[in-house]
Amino acid sequence: MGTVLKRMTTVLLLLIMLIIMPVSEVHAEPQAEQTADNGAAQETELSDFEKQKQASYDTVPETNNIDGWPEGPKVYGNSAIVMDMNSGAILYGKKIDEQHYPASITKLLTVLIALENSSLDDEVLFSQESIDILRSDYASIGMRSGEILSMEDALYATMLASANEVAYAVGENVGKLMGGDYNTFIQAMNDRSTELGCTGSSWTNANGLHDDLHYTTARDMALITSALYEHEEFRTIAQTLSYTIGPTNLVNEQRVFQQHHKMLWPDNSNYYEYCTGGKTGYTDKSRTTLVTTADNGTLQLVAVVLQDDGDVYADTRSMFDYGFNNFSKVLLSGEKMPEEIRSYTDSDSYVLLPDGVTFDSLDHEITVEDEKEASGRITFFYKGQNVGSADVVLTPEYVEETTGYTTRLELSNPGAGQEKDTGKSSRTPALSMTVRIAAAGAVILLLSILIMIVVFRRRAAVRRKRRMMIRRKRHQMRQGTGRQKIRNVKRCSARARQPVSSNRNRRRS
Secondary structure: OHHHHHHHHHHHHHHHHHHHHHHHHHHHHHHHHHHHHHHHHHHHHHHHHHHHHHHHHHOOOHHHHOOOOOOOOOOOOOEEEEEEOOOOOEEEEEOOOOOEOOHHHHHHHHHHHHHHHOOOOOEEEOOHHHHHOOOOOOOOOOOOOOOEEEHHHHHHHHHOOOOHHHHHHHHHHHHHHOOOOHHHHHHHHHHHHHHOOOOOOEOOOOOOOOOOOOEEOHHHHHHHHHHHHOOHHHHHHHHOOEEEEOOOOOOOOOEEEEOOOHHHOOOOOOOOOOEEEEEEEEEOOOEEEEEEEEEOOOOEEEEEEEEEOOOHHHHHHHHHHHHHHHEEEEEHHHOOOOOOEEEEOOOOOEEEEEOOOOHHHOEEEEEEEEOOOOEEEEEEEEOOEEEEEEEEEEOHHHHHHHHOOOOOOOOOOOOOOOOOOOHHHHHHHHHHHHHHHHHHHHHHHHHHHHHHHHHHHHHHHHHHHHHHHHHHHHHHHHHHHHHHHHHHHHHHHHHHHHHHHHHHHHHHO
């Protein structure tokens, strides 16, 4: 019996093995094929990525196609720009108006709206909504619902730590200060960017978390950063390497965070001596984005790189070196002024020209910004490329010619800039005023004469009426005297006849 059981057990084991073995082989082969397919797919994907990366690098910047313009470096970013933050001159441009997702460089606009509409000592209260936006992989400093920070602390956390819940809370609280809510703040972001001349941007949040309707361009980010750089508070925050937030109403511990921009750290291989700050950004959709400002003591430049899959810091460095080494300032006050302009508002206004390019080779466009004040802005171009803009005071003749509005300006120098050296511009306004005064005097004289004529005629009419009345009265009096005489004669005749009649009657009696 035991032998039979052993044989049966052996047979069962063999059957089980026969059943299992084919199944295992069937499942193993597809798994091997799948692994091979995955490897091939990864190789294909990697190859496509490298191809796209190389294609972006090989794309020639548009500024390299300008005759007489210095050749700029190749960069991995799909879009890139170098702009002078004072004059607005564009020194380097690669697809500067192509729209891309910005990621956390959005926070630069958030900080700009906050600085323009709040004070650093204002309170920032964190709502549950500001906390609920977070995911585990989002940048954060661990704020809690109901916690309060100062606006100053919140802006440091937004810039240095790139804290998404803090940027959201800044939007909420500044929106309330503006008389609305978070949506009010978002609308202000869109309105302000439009005012700055941005034409390719749309903003749907304050932190840069991905949204298909949230996008910008390299040119727009350069304009926004240039406006932000005017604020001393921003320049201080942007250059700070480390910051500490003390205990709050809900948390007893300190929060310490550091600067993410590698070009600011002296011990980092990406350190750049002229760097004065900026903002980093990254999402899966946006790829790497970077905004950087730099000051070499002569020029203040901003570099923007969007959708970069290479070394974004190396790209930025090469762009700055190109800008600082190939362009020079040309003061507008030292050049012949266009005839449409009375003066430059700022005597230090300038354009940036490549080596070998002279001022007289430039074209210009003028925009009237205030008709009453005759103020405007002039932009200079070299073969279509913007080399700088300046605020100006325009001649009244130009304002009237272009807008139809007649200005009434004081003839004294309205600005600090240079007056035109052609005597025509200084004499024409004075001559025009003299003619106007003479015309006004002539009008007053004519009015005086007309008034005198009217008064004289009225007085003559009054005298005529009086004479007529006197004549009528005299005539009436004459008529009245004649009638009285007739009555008296009749009475006398009656009296003369009355005694005779009486005597006759007596005689008859």
